[in-house]
Every structure is written in structure tokens, then in C-alpha cells.
Amino acid sequence: MKKYLAELIGTMVLVLMGCGSAVFAGTGQPFAAVGTLGVAFAFGLAVLAMVYTIGKISGCHINPAITLGLLLSNKISGKDAGMYMVFQVVGAILGSAILYILAKDSGSTTTLTGANGYSNVLPAFIAETVFTFIFVLVVLGVTSKGAENKFAGVAIGLALVLVHIVCIPITGTSVNPARSIGPALFQGGEALSQLWLFIVAPFLGGAMAAFTWKALDNDTEE
Structure with a gap:
């Protein structure tokens, strides 16, 4: 249960900090709006912080697409993978609830999702699939x-920053x-109404990454 709770807390922090930076970026404040780079780094730094906080407990997936990738790579059991995903979603809901309370009277014109939406399904689907991959x-x-x-957290956090820099406008x-x-x-x-894409495409990208890594990795460990 400890590792499931760790995933809940980690995902809550990711949503609160990442989406929170997007929600409050455009509101009146004593500092300039954080912009795309600020939002990208907020997500990356949230992951970086959580990797070194809960990594030893749960591995710090805080993302069902990562959990799927590790399941398909035989690095986590089916039972744990299912429980991880459930607690990750619950954590995201808790983070969103906190953000909703903070943002509802803030005057922010940014959506709670922090997303731009999309007008064309195909480019959006390709982007979410490829960048998750x-x-x-x-x-x-x-x-x-x-x-x-030792530096896995740094690489993972910066990779998420990089992904956001390119994908936020899409x-x-x-x-x-x-x-x-x-x-x-x-x-x-x-x-x-758009949620299906942001579930299906990341799962597809995570599965593709698992099969690709299996083909590339020279580690014979089961």
C-alpha cells in the first residue's frame, strides 16, 4: 500500500504544480507570466523532485503510460500496474481539486487542464503518441x-521539459x-470530449516505447 500511496502523492504533486503553473501563468501577479518555458519546467521539475522523493518507494511512475511501458517490459506485475494506475488517477483528481479551489476565484483565463485543445485530431494524436514514446x-x-x-531523475525531468517545449503549442x-x-x-x-485522445495516444506511445526498448536493450535480464 505504501507504494500505491506514493504514486498517489507523486501524481497529485505533478498535476498541482504542472497544471497550476499553466493556470496561473496568465493571471495578474507581481512577476511576469511564466510562459511556455515556465510551464515546461514546472512539469519537469515536479517529476524531478518526485523521483528523488518517492523513487525508492514506488519507482515514481506517476504516469499510467510509464506504468504500461514497464508492465510490457516485465518490470512490474499486472496487479501492481493496475493498482498504480488507479492511485495515479486518484492522485490526479486530488491535485485537480486543490487547483480548482485555488483557481476558481483567481481571475485566470486559462483552462484548468492547462491545455490548448486541438482543431485537428490527427496531428494531436500523432504528437501525443510520439512524445509519449x-x-x-x-x-x-x-x-x-x-x-x-544516479542521474535518472535529472534525465527524466529534463526529457519531460523538452517534450513540453515542443508539444505545448500543439x-x-x-x-x-x-x-x-x-x-x-x-x-x-x-x-x-477530447479526453479519449489524451488516454489512447499516450498508452499507445508507452506500448511502442516498451517494444522498441526490448529490441534495443542489450540487457538479457528477464
């Missing part, structure tokens, strides 16, 4: 046997089904 591939690589695991960036489900439940409307 890249992100999960990095996770699988830097946490594999023989890799520089979809707002999810690459994480839980991160999309939580805010969409509070945002409603268009966010819910």
Missing part, C-alpha cells in the same frame, strides 16, 4: 541495468492519461 523510452533507458541510474501536452483525466473532470465540456 520518446518520454517513456527515456525512462526505460535511464532506469535500465547498467545505465547511470496539444497543451499531456503524455500522461492521469494528468489529463483529473483536470478534465473539473473542467468538463470540451476537455471531457
Whole structure:
């Protein structure tokens, strides 16, 4: 149960900090709006902080697409994978609830999801699939046997920053089904109608990363 609770807390922090930076970026404040780079780094730094906080407990997936990738790579049991995903979604909902309370009277014009939405399904689907593939591939690589695991958190956090810098203008960036489900439940409307894409595409990208890493990895460990 401890590892499941760790995933809940980690995902809550990711949603609160990442989506929170997007929600409050455009509101009146004593500092300039954080912009795309600020939002990208908020997500990356949240992951980086959580990797070194809960990594020893749960491995710090805080993303169902990563959990799927590790399941298909035989690095986690089916039972644990299912429980991880459930607690990740619950954590995302809790983070979104906190953000909703903080943002509802803030005057922010940014949606709670922090996403731009999309007008064309195909480019959005391709973007979420490809960028999740890249992100999960990095996770699988830097946490594999023989890799520089001491700096895995840095590589994973910076990879997420990189993904957001490129993908924010396209979809707002999810690459994480839980991160999309939580805010969409509070945002409603268009966010819910688009939610299927931000679930299916990241899962597809995570699965592709798992099979690709299996083909690339020279580690014979089962």
C-alpha cells in the first residue's frame, strides 16, 4: 500500500504544480507570466523532485503510460500496474481539486487542464503518441541495468521539459492519461470530449516505447 500511496502523492504533486503553473501563468501577479518555458519546467521539475522523493518507494511512475511501458517490459506485475494506475488517477483528481479551489476565484483565463485543445485530431494524436514514446523510452533507458541510474531523475525531468517545449503549442501536452483525466473532470465540456485522445495516444506511445526498448536493450535480464 505504501507504494500505491506514493504514486498517489507523486501524481497529485505533478498535476498541482504542472497544471497550476499553466493556470496561473496568465493571471495578474507581481512577476511576469511564466510562459511556455515556465510551464515546461514546472512539469519537469515536479517529476524531478518526485523521483528523488518517492523513487525508492514506488519507482515514481506517476504516469499510467510509464506504468504500461514497464508492465510490457516485465518490470512490474499486472496487479501492481493496475493498482498504480488507479492511485495515479486518484492522485490526479486530488491535485485537480486543490487547483480548482485555488483557481476558481483567481481571475485566470486559462483552462484548468492547462491545455490548448486541438482543431485537428490527427496531428494531436500523432504528437501525443510520439512524445509519449520518446518520454517513456527515456525512462526505460535511464532506469535500465547498467545505465547511470544516479542521474535518472535529472534525465527524466529534463526529457519531460523538452517534450513540453515542443508539444505545448500543439496539444497543451499531456503524455500522461492521469494528468489529463483529473483536470478534465473539473473542467468538463470540451476537455471531457477530447479526453479519449489524451488516454489512447499516450498508452499507445508507452506500448511502442516498451517494444522498441526490448529490441534495443542489450540487457538479457528477464
